[in-house]
Amino acid sequence: MLEIASEQRYLANGGVGLLIDLTSGDPVVVHWGADLGSPVPDAGAFTDAVARSSFDLPVRPSIAPQSSRGWLGRPAVRGSRDGHAFSPLFVLAQVSGGDADLHLQLEDESTGLRLQVAIELTPSGLLLTTSTLTNVGDTSYLVGGIDAALPIPDQAVEALDTTGRWAREKHPQRRRIDQGLWVRGGRHGRTGHDATAVLAAGTAGFGWGTGEVWAVHLGWSGDSETFLERLRSGQGVLGGGELLQPGEIVLAPGESLTTPTLYAAYSAAGLDGISARFHDWMRARPHHPSTPRPVVLNTWEAVYFDHRLQPLLELADTAAELGVERFVLDDGWFTHRRHDRAGLGDWTVDAGVWPQGLGPLIDHVHGLGMQFGLWVEPEMINSDSDLARAHPDWISGPGGRQPLEWRNQQVLDIANPEAAAHILGALDALLTEYRIDYFKWDQNRDQPELGSAGRASSHDQTLAIYALLDELHVRHPGLEIESCSSGGARVDLGILQRTERLWASDSNDALERQTIQRWTELLVPPELVGAHVGPTVSHTSGRVHAISFRVLTAMLGSFGIEWDVRTATADDRRVLTEGIAFYKRYRGLLHSGRMVRLDSPDPTLQTTGVVSVDRSQAVFIAASLASGAAEIPPRLRLRGLDPARTYRVELGLPIEPHSGSERAAVPWLQTGLTTSGAALQHIGVPMPMLFPEHALVLTVEAIA
Ligand code: GLA
Helix, strand or coil: CCCCCEEEEEEECCCCCEEEECCCCCCCCEEEECCCCCCCHHHHHHHCCCCCCCCCCCCCCEECCHHHHCCCCCCCEEEEEEEEECCCCCCEEEECCCCCCEEEEECCCCCCEEEEEEEECCEEEEEEEEEEEEEECCCCEEEEEEEEEECCCCCCCEEEEEECCCCCCEEEEECCCCEEEEEEECCCCCCCCCCCCCCEEECCCCCCCCCCCCEEEEECCCCCEEEEEEECCCCEEEEEECCCCCCCEEEEECCEEEEEEEEEECCHHHHHHHHHHHHHHHHCCCCCCCCCCCCCCEEEHHCCCCCCCCCCHHHHHHHHCCCCCEEECCCCEEECCCCCCCCCCCCEEEECCCCCCCHHHHHHHHCEEEEEEEECCCCCEECCHHHHHHHHHHCCCCCCCCCCCCEEEEEEECCHHHHHHHHHHHHHHHHHHHCCCCEHHHHHHCCCCCEEECCCCCHHHHHHHHHHHHHHHHHCCCCCEEEEEEECCCCCCCCCCCCEEEEECCCCCCCHHHHHHHHCCCCCCHHHEEEECCCCECCCCCCEEHHHHHHHCCCCCCCECCCHHHHCCHHHHHHHHHHHHHHHHHHHHHHEEEEECCCCCCCCCEEEEEEECCCCCEEEEEEEEECCCCCCCECCCCCCCCCCEEEEEEECCCCCCCCCCHCCCCCHHHHHHHEEEHHHHHEEEECCCCCCCCEEEEEEEEEE
C-alpha cells in the first residue's frame, strides 16, 4: 500500500517553510514558520519525549489530527456509519507534489474512508490547504466535520482574533494562551458580524511590527469554526473547518466532501507581515481588480427609500462635480419596496416610483461619465412579496414551521435549484435590460436554521450563492460585485474569490471606522474595503466629525461617499474635492503597497501607512482617536522605508481645522522634512498637535 517517495517533505516559498514527517504514515507537521534554508533537517530528529501516563509512543501534531494516533485534541475527521467507523486510522497511501505543493492521499480500510489533503505554499508565503473526504465503503457515512490543523510552537503564548456586532465589526480581542480549546464558531448562515478575520497566535507582546505570529483564516461564507487548542502535553494547533449541522452531510458510497480552504500565514515581524502574506496573495490572483478603484457615491444615507428621479439626478450631478466615478442606487427601487418590510424577491423596477424605469437615471449617470451600480439582496425574501405569495415553500428553514423573522425577512432557499434559477433569471434580466456596471449584493440576516426540503442546508446554500455569483460573472464579464451583509457580516476569502469589493460596516462614523477598517485590512487589502465619507452627523452614532477626518478615514479603503452632498457646505465640498483629487493621485500606491501600522506608545494616536513595493513612496495617515495623555504627541517613527535612502516628507493635505495656536505647529509643516529613512524610523517625525477625532496625511517621496 505504501508508495512513499521519501519519508519527509519540505515546502518552502516566500520565506516560509513547512516540514512534514511522513515516516509513520501520518502527515506530522514538524515545522511551520520561517524558511529553514538548506540543508533541510532530518524531521525525525525533532521527535519529542513521550509523556508520563500517556500513550506509549510519541504523539505528534498532524495536519489531520487523529484520535487513533494518540491526539487527545479535536480530531480532524469526525463522523460515523450509524455509530460505527467513528475513529479512522488514516495511513498515507500516495504522495506527490513539488517544492511548494503537496498532495497526500490517506486511506483507512477499516472505516472505508479516504482523505486527500492538498497543501500549497504560495510565493507570498501564504499556505492554503483543503481536504477531500471520500466514502469508499458500501454504506452511507454521516460527516460531523472535517478540519485542517497546523502546529504552533511553545513560544506562541498570546492569541488574538476579531469579533464585533452590527456597526462595530472587527474589533480585536486578545488573551493569554492557556491549556484548552478556544473555538470561534459562527452559526449565522453567513460569515457573521462577529466573525474573526484571522485567529492568530504569537510570541509575547507581538504587535503590528514585532514578534512572530501564526494565523489562520477559513475562506467560507457559511457556518464555520476556527480554533486554537493547547493540550496538556503543551502541544498546540491552529485550525478550522466548516461547521455542519447534525445530519447535514451524509456521503453515499462513492461520494466526497471537500472542505473550504484554510489559509495560514506566518510572520517573523508582527501582524503587518501576516497582512502582507494575505494581501500579496490576493493581489496576485488573475481576477483581482486591476483598474483604479473608482470613487463611489452610494445613495443609502443620502436618500434611503425616498426614490424620486429629480433629486437623484441632482445628486448625480453634484457627485460628478466632486469627482465621483461610480453612482450606486441603494435599496428602494424594486416592486413593493417602499420600506424594509416588503418587496425582497420582487426584482423588477417599481412602476409606481419609477414610471419610466431606471433608464433615465442610468443614462444620466453614464452621460456624466460615471458607472452605474444597483443594490440587490437576492438571497432574501419578504413574506410580504409576490415571490413569497407565489412560492411560500421557497423560504429556507427547518421544515414544518416558519423560522423567526429578522428585519422582517426570510432567507430564500436557493439550495433549491428552482429558486436559484428564478433568481438568476431575475438578475440576468436586469443586467440585460439596463447598463449596470456594478451590483451591491447584500445579505441582511442571520439564519441559524437554514434548511431545504426539511434538511439542514447551510453548506448547500453557501455553495448555491457562490454558483450564482460565478454564473453572473460568466454571463456578464466586467460586472463588479460588492459583498455587503448588514455592513461587514460577510468578510471572508470565500466570498472575496467572487466579489470585487466588500462593505466593511454600516457605520460611516469615521472614529468607529478607524478601528473597523484597520482590522478588516489585517486580512483584506484596502482596495477591496469600501469606505465612505458619511454625513456630518453620523447616522449610526450621532457623532459629528469634521469633513477632513471623514475624508482621511475613507482614504484608507476603496473611497466613496454616502451622504446627500447637495446639502454640503461650500467648505465641505472644497475639502471633499481636494480629498478626492488626493485619492486619485495616490490610489495606485495606496492599493498596491505594503501596509504599515505603527505600534504607537500612545493608543490614542493611530497611524496607518502604505509604502510602495520599491520603497520609493509612501503615504501615512495619523489619526487622533481621543486626547492623548502626553502634552506633546509622540513622534511618528515611520517603518517600512529604506533606511539608506533620503526622503522628503510633506503634509499631503492641509490640517483642517488646525488646532489653532502657533505652539501646536512643528517647523517641518512649513518647510517639509528631508532626511534618511533611518532617521524617519529611529528619530521619527514630530507630530503637530491635532484635535481629538482629527487626522493628518503625510506624503513621503524618495529623492533621487
Ligand atoms: C444593509 C446595508 C446598507 C444598506 C441597507 C439597505 O443594512 O448594509 O448599506 O444597503 O441594507 O436596506
